[in-house]
Amino acid sequence: MFDMMKMMGKMKEVQAKMREVQENLVHVTATGEAGAGMVKATANGHKQIIELTIDQDMIKPEDREMIQDLTIAAVNSALAAVDVKVKEEMKKQTEGVLPNIPGLDLSGMM
Template identity: 55%
Template sequence: MFDMMKMMGKVKEVQEKMKEAQLALSQIEVQGESGAGLVKATVNGQKKVIKVDIDDSLVNTADKDIVQDLIVAAINKAMEEADVLAKEHMQKETQGIMPNIPGFDLGNMFNG
């Protein structure tokens, strides 16, 4: 027979494991580069840009730190907005298919 309490316990367990996995992703760092290393970007496993490094030959060195910080902020802001829109889209598309269980967010499963 179907045991609702047992299922809710499993749901809570899955949520906790998902939180642990998300935290672990924040510790992963990957660097990409373009222009033969003139521009480098460091991203964590949660797809957040941590750092952008631009070679001095490409920008006025007095403005370099500000430009790099502004680039990081703009990219992360755009990615956060994309995440919000993706969650809204998934909720709309799965409405009526997935049960609405308070506190159970499947959005993290779809966003990597």
């Protein structure tokens, strides 16, 4: 019975830590770019785009379709990059709290 109580206490600790990590993900950011940096998108750990910049030299009516394509590429790049950082942050924040279980993906719990 002692082991069960210890495990329940550990689970509450893990839940509290996960909530804390999730709240702090708003501060984890990553920027993706396309077109050699002419379009940049920044996302936070909640996978929200928080900034989008387009080089002023790009804004020409005939370039509209290219701008749209580059914007999509930049956003997708930012989301992929922040996903990697979220996984790293989750691993760092839960180190020592959870056992190292191969295949356990904590980012899916967010």
